[in-house]
Each structure stands twice: as structure tokens, then as C-alpha cells.
Amino acid sequence: MTWKTIPSTFTLNYMIKKIFPLFLSGALFLGACQSNSKSLDASDSVSIDQSEEKAVQETTAAEEVTQQKSGKIASAAEILARPQVPILCYHQIRNWIASDGKVGKDYIVPTAEFRSQMKMLSDSGYHTILPDQLYNYLAYGAKLPSKPIMLTFDDTKLDQWTVAIPELKKYGFKGVFFIMTVSLGRPNYLSKAQVKEMSDAGHVIGSHTYDHQNVKKYQAADWVTQIEKPTKTLEEVTGKEIKYFAYPFGLWNKEAIPELKKRGFTSAFILAEKRDENNPLFTIRRIIASGYWNTKTLHNSIVKSF
Numbered sequence: 451m452t453w454k455t456i457p458s459t460f461t462l463n464y465m466i467k468k469i470f471p472l473f474l475s476g477a478l479f480l481g482a483c484q485s486n487s488k489s490l491d492a493s494d495s496v497s498i499d500q501s502e503e504k505a506v507q508e509t510t511a512a513e514e515v516t517q518q519k520s521g522k523i524a525s526a527a528e529i530l531a532r533p534q535v536p537i538l539c540y541h542q543i544r545n546w547i548a549s550d551g552k553v554g555k556d557y558i559v560p561t562a563e564f565r566s567q568m569k570m571l572s573d574s575g576y577h578t579i580l581p582d583q584l585y586n587y588l589a590y591g592a593k594l595p596s597k598p599i600m601l602t603f604d605d606t607k608l609d610q611w612t613v614a615i616p617e618l619k620k621y622g623f624k625g626v627f628f629i630m631t632v633s634l635g636r637p638n639y640l641s642k643a644q645v646k647e648m649s650d651a652g653h654v655i656g657s658h659t660y661d662h663q664n665v666k667k668y669q670a671a672d673w674v675t676q677i678e679k680p681t682k683t684l685e686e687v688t689g690k691e692i693k694y695f696a697y698p699f700g701l702w703n704k705e706a707i708p709e710l711k712k713r714g715f716t717s718a719f720i721l722a723e724k725r726d727e728n729n730p731l732f733t734i735r736r737i738i739a740s741g742y743w744n745t746k747t748l749h750n751s752i753v754k755s756f
């Protein structure tokens with residue numbers, strides 16, 4: 451993986467973003483569009499005084515993967531025509547217990563099985579990508595590594611920290627963790643400190659509402675409770691902008707999309723159903739890696755579903 455983070459500068463970067471948003475959108479991102487690892491060098495900065503120039507250098511040094519801000523975004527038809535990147539959705543990673551129900555087991559991947567799935571992906575030459583890379587690919591046609599795949603983890607379970615993170619690390623993989631903030635710090639769920647550490651290690655944190663309510667049922671105030679406040683909490687925890695959202699249960703409707711856009715999200719993730727013909731970036735498909743699958747089934751599903 452080429453993405454390395456520089457945690458100590460992120461809080462500063464975040465503040466700079468909030469203080470100089472117009473400046474940043476104009477000057478900073480012009481040079482940050484081609485490569486996932488290239489930083490904008492000082493010679494690309496124009497018409498700014500020295501203190502601002504210093505701030506830009508510090509910001510861009512840390513932002514090795516950013517969304518491309520210049521150029522025209524592809525049309526929905528163009529985005530839909532690009533080959534889809536396989537995206538897996540995990541929930542719990544632990545051995546089944548007697549009280550686990552038939553349906554529940556779909557969402558619980560036994561530990562040894564998860565380990566062999568990660569090994570299979572690595573042995574098969576897959577490279578994990580992160581949402582900024584996916585966005586740049588879909589919106590601007592940016593190049594991806596060979597055999598790209600995205601690994602996502604929903605619902606804030608502690609075993610994502612105890613089992614998944616060390617396993618990802620073995621293979622240089624990075625994941626995307628969609629957090630519901632009501633659970634943070636509860637027994638058997640991730641803590642804020644763990645979420646921060648995951649973010650600092652280069653994994654991406656996304657928003658998954660306050661307490662997993664169905665987006666299709668939101669009234670006006672729910673957008674504040676379920677989306678705005680929890681996302682702000684995650685931004686405070688990570689010191690980074692939160693730009694990605696996963697719909698609880700994968701459920702979405704057309705009305706939700708402008709609401710998410712208004713609140714600064716740039717993409718949102720559904721499950722295996724059809725994407726929206728006008729807003730494919732807000733209906734990016736994932737498949738649930740079922741607890742019943744072995745590595746062969748998983749591989750077949752990856753190939754078949756995307």
C-alpha cells in the first residue's frame with residue numbers, strides 16, 4: 451500500500467480546511483489530482499502569502515489520497531459503465547455460539563474463516579483500496595491498482611478491532627469502518643480511542659448513523675440526530691472529514707441522496723441491489739460476506755456479483 455498517514459498533522463489540516471475552505475478548493479487541489487501518493491509541491495502554489503503557503507505545504511504533505519477537486523465529474527452513465535470494484539461488507543467476526551440464529555449467522559464470520567478469506571485475497575493478488583481511490587476512479591477515471599477490492603466493516607463491533615485489524619495488517623490491507631455512534635464505548639463495541647487509532651493507521655472511518663434507523667423513514671429532525679451529529683462526533687474523534695456513508699440495512703431512497711449531498715457526503719454505500727441511474731456515487735454496491743461462505747464461495751461471489 452502506498453498510503454501512509456501523518457497523524458500529527460491531521461488535526462491541523464482539518465482546522466485549516468475549515469478556516470480556508472475557499473482558498474483550499476481553489477489552489478490546493480489543482481495539483482492533487484493525478485496520483486494517490488503524490489503531494490503538491492510548493493511550486494504549484496500561486497498568489498498566496500507565506501503563512502498560507504506554509505499551511506498548504508503541511509496540508510498537502512499529509513493528504514496523500516484526496517478527492518480530485520478539479521475537472522469535470524463523469525456523467526452518471528459514464529460512472530455506471532465503469533467496471534465495478536468488488537466491495538465486501540463484514541459485520542461480526544467471531545465463532546458462532548449456540549444462541550446465534552439462522553439469519554444472524556449470515557452476519558457472523560467465524561474467526562478462522564475470516565483469516566483464511568484475507569489470506570485467499572492476498573494470495574490471489576487482490577489490493578485493498580479506500581473510498582477516495584474509488585471516488586476518483588468512478589468520478590474521474592483515475593487508475594486503480596490491479597485486482598482492487600474494498601473491505602468494509604459495519605456496526606462498530608469490537609471484534610473488528612481485535613480480529614480484523616491485526617489480520618488486515620498482516621497483508622498490508624486497509625479497511626473502511628462504518629460506525630454507528632450510539633455504540634461507541636459500550637461493552638463489545640469499539641471505543642473512540644480505537645476508532646481514532648484505526649483512522650491514524652490509515653483505515654477510513656465512515657458514518658453509519660446514530661443508532662441504525664432506516665433512512666427511508668427520516669423526518670426533518672432525524673437528519674440532524676442520525677446524520678449530522680454522529681458525523682460531527684466522528685470528525686472530532688478522527689480529526690478528519692467524514693465523507694462516506696453506509697445506509698443502515700442497505701436501505702435508501704431517492705429523497706435521501708440530496709440530504710446526504712447537502713451535508714458534505716460524496717458517496718454512499720448500499721448492498722447488492724441495483725444502483726440509482728442518476729446517482730451511482732450515492733448507491734455504490736457492496737455484498738455481505740456471509741458467515742456461511744468458505745473462501746471458495748466468497749471468491750465465486752466476488753467474481754459473480756460485480
Ligand SMILES: [Zn+2]
Nearest residue numbers: 604605698699
Ligand atoms: Zn449496519
